[in-house]
Amino acid sequence: MKTKYSLISACIFAGFAHADDAPQNIIYMIGDGMGPAFTTAYRYYQDNPETKEIEPTVYDSILMGMAKTYPDDDTFVTDSAASATALSSGIKSYNGAIAVDSEKKPVKTMLEMAKAQGMTTGLVATSQINHATPASFAAHNESRRNYDDIADDYLDNKINGQLPVDLLLGGGVRYFEREDRKLTEEFERQGYQYITDFDALPSLQTLPALGLFADKAFPFALDENPNRLEVMTNKALSLLQRTDNGFFVMIEGSQIDWCGHANDIACAMAEMDDFAKSIALAKAYVDAHPDTLLVVTADHSTGGLTIGADGQYRWNTDVIKGVRQTAWPLAMSLAKATDIKQAWSESVDWALSDEQYQQLKDAKQSEEPAKALYREVKDVINKQSYTGWTTKGHTAVDVQVFAYGKSAQAFAGSQNNTDIANKMIEFIR
Numbered sequence: 274m275k276t277k278y279s280l281i282s283a284c285i286f287a288g289f290a291h292a293d294d295a296p297q298n299i300i301y302m303i304g305d306g307m308g309p310a311f312t313t314a315y316r317y318y319q320d321n322p323e324t325k326e327i328e329p330t331v332y333d334s335i336l337m338g339m340a341k342t343y344p345d346d347d348t349f350v351t352d353s354a355a356s357a358t359a360l361s362s363g364i365k366s367y368n369g370a371i372a373v374d375s376e377k378k379p380v381k382t383m384l385e386m387a388k389a390q391g392m393t394t395g396l397v398a399t400s401q402i403n404h405a406t407p408a409s410f411a412a413h414n415e416s417r418r419n420y421d422d423i424a425d426d427y428l429d430n431k432i433n434g435q436l437p438v439d440l441l442l443g444g445g446v447r448y449f450e451r452e453d454r455k456l457t458e459e460f461e462r463q464g465y466q467y468i469t470d471f472d473a474l475p476s477l478q479t480l481p482a483l484g485l486f487a488d489k490a491f492p493f494a495l496d497e498n499p500n501r502l503e504v505m506t507n508k509a510l511s512l513l514q515r516t517d518n519g520f521f522v523m524i525e526g527s528q529i530d531w532c533g534h535a536n537d538i539a540c541a542m543a544e545m546d547d548f549a550k551s552i553a554l555a556k557a558y559v560d561a562h563p564d565t566l567l568v569v570t571a572d573h574s575t576g577g578l579t580i581g582a583d584g585q586y587r588w589n590t591d592v593i594k595g596v597r598q599t600a601w602p603l604a605m606s607l608a609k610a611t612d613i614k615q616a617w618s619e620s621v622d623w624a625l626s627d628e629q630y631q632q633l634k635d636a637k638q639s640e641e642p643a644k645a646l647y648r649e650v651k652d653v654i655n656k657q658s659y660t661g662w663t664t665k666g667h668t669a670v671d672v673q674v675f676a677y678g679k680s681a682q683a684f685a686g687s688q689n690n691t692d693i694a695n696k697m698i699e700f701i702r
């Protein structure tokens with residue numbers, strides 16, 4: 274016993290994960306664009322105003338460390354492809370790279386290693402399933418824009434003669450049912466159950482399976498199905514838990530980033546809520562299956578979100594909670610409406626001030642009313658809530674690392690995004 278104990282200690286001391294520390298199952302969740310300001314904002318957003326306490330979120334309950342996100346160049350600011358490549362393979366690359374290194378050579382991903390080990394594998398996203406983040410786990414391409422080639426890889430990138438991913442849930446029908454290649458038929462010939470109706474998700478009872486529920490991405494959570502990721506996460510975990518040799522699944526909150534790019538705070542909070550509920554499910558899964566490791570992180574932050582703006586010492590969550598549509602459909606309905614105030618009140622629970630009404634009226638009378646309204650609607654909501662943004666792109670701030678379950682402590686402290694991957698790879702190999 275003593276020998277064994279000191280051997281394990283030596284391994285930990287040397288920074289190597291001992292086989293005994295390796296979890297049976299790994300749930301890897303990536304909030305695209307989810308910098309620290311997003312998790313903080315979400316805490317205030319979901320606070321119960323009836324209580325004095327600011328209730329902690331699921332993010333607070335599993336916070337473990339921080340990660341650096343810079344790509345393999347001198348810009349410091351990563352895109353989702355380079356970052357996902359770092360998070361999937363432990364190798365930093367250039368912006369746009371899908372699991373290839375700076376020389377455009379394919380790099381092994383943890384999903385591929387898991388599959389090679391006989392584990393069951395899954396990818397779940399609210400973007401198209403061949404979008405940069407999921408793509409970097411099971412495809413290899415010099416450019417994230419080569420959507421068709423990436424989709425092809427989900428069939429052609431064989432691991433020991435098998436398809437790389439046993440369960441794919443997300444959007445992207447148009448990339449899988451093409452003129453030049455009907456991937457969905459090939460999947461079916463390989464024994465995959467294929468569905469496109471989201472309401473048919475309960476009918477998926479066995480693996481392998483492919484569910485594509487949108488032509489490209491899902492609509493925003495705020496506009497249509499507020500818990501589509503939660504529903505897919507639930508299904509994915511129930512399918513994967515029946516496997517004998519353990520599983521690896523990557524589940525992405527894909528659209529937090531898109532709301533950040535749009536500087537649309539109501540959009541972002543709805544995405545954060547869907548992702549938070551999905552994490553809560555994964556956490557409950559770990560509680561029921563303690564041999565499972567849950568790791569949650571972000572690939573970068575987006576938009577330069579600031580909680581409190583314009584020199585004001587406040588952030589109005591009621592304003593944000595009162596917005597029931599994302600900015601584009603809201604702007605479109607205002608553009609079509611004869612009565613701006615009436616149309617506004619159909620999507621927003623608080624009334625426009627005279628000044629805000631004039632601002633939107635001016636936008637509506639401009640040369641490109643829809644575009645102008647899209648911009649001004651967000652300006653009104655951001656100013657009214659004191660939400661600040663500094664960019665329509667990404668920022669290089671460190672992101673949080675959350676971990677729970679078996680060997681979660683390995684992710685404590687400051688680390689590189691590649692370290693997150695390498696620690697997990699150590700568990701898989």
Ligand code: MG
Nearest residue numbers: 305353406527
């Ligand atoms: Mg993404």
Ligand code: ZN
Nearest residue numbers: 306353530575
């Ligand atoms: Zn982005």
